[in-house]
Amino acid sequence: MRHVLVALVTLAALYLDFIAYESGGTWIALALLVLIGCGTYIYLSPRAEAYRYLFPGLVGFGLFVIFPLLYTVFVSLTRYSSGHLLTYERALSLFSQETFVSGNGSYNYQLLRQSDGSFLLLLQANQNPSQRFLSEPLELKPGPAATSTPPARLREIAEGGTPPGQPLELAQITREKLYLNLRDRQFRLPDGTLVGLEGLQKFASRQQLWRLNPDGSLTNLRDGSVVRPDLKQGYFVDQKGKRVGVGFRTFAGLENYIQIMADPRIQGPFFRIFVWTLLFSALSVFGGFALGMFLAVLLNWKELRFRNIYRTLLILPYAVPAVLSILIFKGLYNQEFGAVNEFLRALHLFAPDWETNPWGARAMILLVNLWLGYPYMMLVCTGMLQSVPSTIYEASALDGSNPVNDFFNLTLPLVFRPLVPMLIASFAFNFNNFTLVYLLTAGGPRMMGGGIAGETDLLVTYTFNLAFRDSGTNYGLASAIATLLFCIVGTLAWMNLRLGASKIQL
Amino acid sequence: MKPRQRFKLGKVLAHVCLISIVVLVLIPFLMVTIASLRKGQFPPSALWLNPDQLSLEHWKFVLGIPYRELVNAATGETRMIQASPSPLLWLWNSIVVSSCSSLGIILLSGSAAYAFARMPFKFRGSVLRGLLILQMFPAVLSLVAYYVLLDYIGEHFRFIGLNTISGLVAIYLAGISVNIWMIKGYFDTVPASMEESARIDGASRFQTFVRILLPISAPIFAVVFILSFIYTMSEYPVASVVLQTSDTWTLAVGANSFLYEQEKLWGRFSALAVLAGVPITVIFLLCQKFLVSGMTSGGVKE
Numbered sequence: 001m002r003h004v005l006v007a008l009v010t011l012a013a014l015y016l017d018f019i020a021y022e023s024g025g026t027w028i029a030l031a032l033l034v035l036i037g038c039g040t041y042i043y044l045s046p047r048a049e050a051y052r053y054l055f056p057g058l059v060g061f062g063l064f065v066i067f068p069l070l071y072t073v074f075v076s077l078t079r080y081s082s083g084h085l086l087t088y089e090r091a092l093s094l095f096s097q098e099t100f101v102s103g104n105g106s107y108n109y110q111l112l113r114q115s116d117g118s119f120l121l122l123l124q125a126n127q128n129p130s131q132r133f134l135s136e137p138l139e140l141k142p143g144p145a146a147t148s149t150p151p152a153r154l155r156e157i158a159e160g161g162t163p164p165g166q167p168l169e170l171a172q173i174t175r176e177k178l179y180l181n182l183r184d185r186q187f188r189l190p191d192g193t194l195v196g197l198e199g200l201q202k203f204a205s206r207q208q209l210w211r212l213n214p215d216g217s218l219t220n221l222r223d224g225s226v227v228r229p230d231l232k233q234g235y236f237v238d239q240k241g242k243r244v245g246v247g248f249r250t251f252a253g254l255e256n257y258i259q260i261m262a263d264p265r266i267q268g269p270f271f272r273i274f275v276w277t278l279l280f281s282a283l284s285v286f287g288g289f290a291l292g293m294f295l296a297v298l299l300n301w302k303e304l305r306f307r308n309i310y311r312t313l314l315i316l317p318y319a320v321p322a323v324l325s326i327l328i329f330k331g332l333y334n335q336e337f338g339a340v341n342e343f344l345r346a347l348h349l350f351a352p353d354w355e356t357n358p359w360g361a362r363a364m365i366l367l368v369n370l371w372l373g374y375p376y377m378m379l380v381c382t383g384m385l386q387s388v389p390s391t392i393y394e395a396s397a398l399d400g401s402n403p404v405n406d407f408f409n410l411t412l413p414l415v416f417r418p419l420v421p422m423l424i425a426s427f428a429f430n431f432n433n434f435t436l437v438y439l440l441t442a443g444g445p446r447m448m449g450g451g452i453a454g455e456t457d458l459l460v461t462y463t464f465n466l467a468f469r470d471s472g473t474n475y476g477l478a479s480a481i482a483t484l485l486f487c488i489v490g491t492l493a494w495m496n497l498r499l500g501a502s503k504i505q506l
Numbered sequence: 507m508k509p510r511q512r513f514k515l516g517k518v519l520a521h522v523c524l525i526s527i528v529v530l531v532l533i534p535f536l537m538v539t540i541a542s543l544r545k546g547q548f549p550p551s552a553l554w555l556n557p558d559q560l561s562l563e564h565w566k567f568v569l570g571i572p573y574r575e576l577v578n579a580a581t582g583e584t585r586m587i588q589a590s591p592s593p594l595l596w597l598w599n600s601i602v603v604s605s606c607s608s609l610g611i612i613l614l615s616g617s618a619a620y621a622f623a624r625m626p627f628k629f630r631g632s633v634l635r636g637l638l639i640l641q642m643f644p645a646v647l648s649l650v651a652y653y654v655l656l657d658y659i660g661e662h663f664r665f666i667g668l669n670t671i672s673g674l675v676a677i678y679l680a681g682i683s684v685n686i687w688m689i690k691g692y693f694d695t696v697p698a699s700m701e702e703s704a705r706i707d708g709a710s711r712f713q714t715f716v717r718i719l720l721p722i723s724a725p726i727f728a729v730v731f732i733l734s735f736i737y738t739m740s741e742y743p744v745a746s747v748v749l750q751t752s753d754t755w756t757l758a759v760g761a762n763s764f765l766y767e768q769e770k771l772w773g774r775f776s777a778l779a780v781l782a783g784v785p786i787t788v789i790f791l792l793c794q795k796f797l798v799s800g801m802t803s804g805g806v807k808e
């Protein structure tokens with residue numbers, strides 16, 4: 001039975017693997033093959049029994065947790081930013097696509113619109129009008145070509161006959177912006193000459209601008225100058241050290257980490273954001289815990305009526321998807337029209353600038369997080385309180401104690417220690433509470449002189465902005481901060497495990 | 507008499523306290539409901555609604571029903587409006603994503619937790635701890651890697667690449683380590699003696715796992731399912747990067763798309779929020795008892 005199942009799954013996986021290999025994914029096919037091998041061994045060998053239960057989970061974990069982690073650490077050691085987006089190979093291939101007008105071949109051209117919307121390109125040599133060349137049907141979309149395509153071949157056609165299709169006037173070509181697309185393409189004549197659009201009226205023969213030398217340098221065939229890649233800078237440079245063309249990704253060692261520590265433009269905002277992140281997490285945990293514990297104690301009071309209704313209503317903020325509540329609060333705290341400020345104004349109280357004042361924005365984030373966070377604490381505390389034996393209260397009541405004293409002297413010391421791991425986990429969660437800050441303030445208001453940094457940014461949103469905001473993306477630096485972040489939160493988790501180690505039997 | 511009076515005063519104070527907090531909790535929900543019924547795009551701020559402000563346009567939009575909107579009050583010009591794709595599709599996508607990933611998470615973390623709880627193997631403790639620590643790497647910061655990875659996989663297996671729901675589910679499935687810990691914590695409280703006697707009677711390991719341990723542990727699986735469901739339902743950053751066209755969006759991405767920087771469509775957002783929030787909230791409240799016991803027995807336990 002088991003053997004049949006394993007055989008079936010293996011066959012299906014091998015088929016997938018074959019498809020991947022067929023479509024050119026050598027590496028993905030190889031990786032899959034290794035996985036299939038491991039899987040087959042694990043599910044057939046009696047010695048690997050425990051791994052049968054672990055294998056599927058660990059594969060997914062490796063792919064989507066461990067791989068991204070390693071990838072991020074790797075990127076943090078490279079120079080990879082808006083000026084260095086391409087790999088070395090891609091940068092090199094851009095050079096090889098550059099051409100210049102050479103020789104004296106010059107051609108008139110005509111575009112012929114076909115019934116299915118595609119076009120035929122017809123060239124006629126100026127020197128020898130009887131020589132004509134025709135392209136395969138082209139998909140010409142108005143505007144520049146999205147990707148650079150390899151030169152399309154043209155074939156020579158016999159004298160006399162007219163190719164099918166309706167010829168376009170020059171005005172039509174310019175009005176429909178077809179020339180933009182045509183300009184980005186190159187064509188190859190049967191004898192191997194490259195031709196490209198020159199101006200609007202004609203095609204001219206072209207030649208590759210750069211020749212790759214065996215030592216990795218490139219020679220400019222027009223003026224004879226030589227550029228070579230500078231792996232340290234991530235640019236091609238000429239003899240005078242001037243940069244030529246686009247930058248490429250390159251290994252940078254610890255440069256990004258040093259930048260965090262030493263570059264005042266990064267270091268200043270980084271430390272301010274770090275302090276705010278700590279403050280935010282600590283206050284969120286403390287506030288949520290205090291309110292949650294208070295409510296749990298109240299609801300634990302047996303003589304109180306409607307306890308179940310209260311509990312149900314109080315859990316609501318936890319039950320509603322957080323994305324929705326955060327966006328709702330964004331509306332409520334709107335500085336001019338929001339309900340909160342309207343209410344405060346109606347009471348003739350001071351209406352804070354929740355959006356433009358840094359401390360107003362921070363207060364808003366903390367208040368919203370309190371609203372979102374207390375129900376979880378309340379639930380956990382309720383569970384804890386139920387494990388406290390009621391006899392100890394009877395004993396202290398005989399001694400004439402009051403409930404407040406009872407709470408601080410008896411209940412809290414009893415339930416606090418087992419709650420510590422949960423508090424640390426909550427701290428770590430808030431440390432990386434991306435959704436809250438990103439959706440509520442997006443990090444704003446901007447920090448003065450802090451570049452992309454905002455006053456309410458947490459490290460995680462700051463890093464996200466560094467990596468993904470349109471201007472000045474810097475994947476290398478963002479990955480370095482992400483690695484540091486992981487070290488901090490990982491240490492917290494490790495401490496948490498050490499604290500809880502006594503009660504986990506391994 | 508005095509302690510009795512103090513007792514009564516305490517009760518009144520407690521009720522006042524609880525009621526005021528409950529009011530603070532409920533007001534935002536009331537405001538959203540009203541904003542969804544109000545004509546025009548107003549952020550949730552009103553607690554009452556004049557009858558002349560009442561309009562069902564946002565609900566029609568969200569439910570994908572075509573309706574006429576007045577474009578120019580002077581000329582009386584109107585235009586037909588119908589959402590495309592209908593926001594109901596986003597709700598459906600969300601439900602598919604959340605159900606598939608929660609189900610998958612249960613299967614993966616349940617079987618792994620079984621190995622950790624019942625079987626001896628090398629490095630058991632280190633693997634278990636390693637899983638938890640590695641999971642601390644925030645998913646948001648893995649986005650570049652997710653993008654590269656899904657783009658690459660998608661080149662060869664179209665059905666799991668970028669902009670597919672299955673690709674998103676695959677990423678969510680990796681979030682198993684906390685759940686492994688919770689389920690293992692529960693397995694540890696179940697005495698192994700029953701399974702051992704079944705083994706003596708000739709049952710295989712897999713049989714004891716499926717026939718004995720799983721039925722006993724149904725409550726913890728319910729808890730993990732609901733918690734994963736809520737988490738994936740609310741997840742925004744990863745979904746917004748993986749899902750690029752509006753026909754694959756989940757609710758979180760779609761809801762946020764109503765609130766652009768330039769034009770905030772509060773009415774539509776509110777209607778969608780109510781529509782999506784109500785069923786999830788009801789399910790959660792129904793399963794409340796389960797959840798409380800599960801969270802306190804699995805995660806934090808003396």
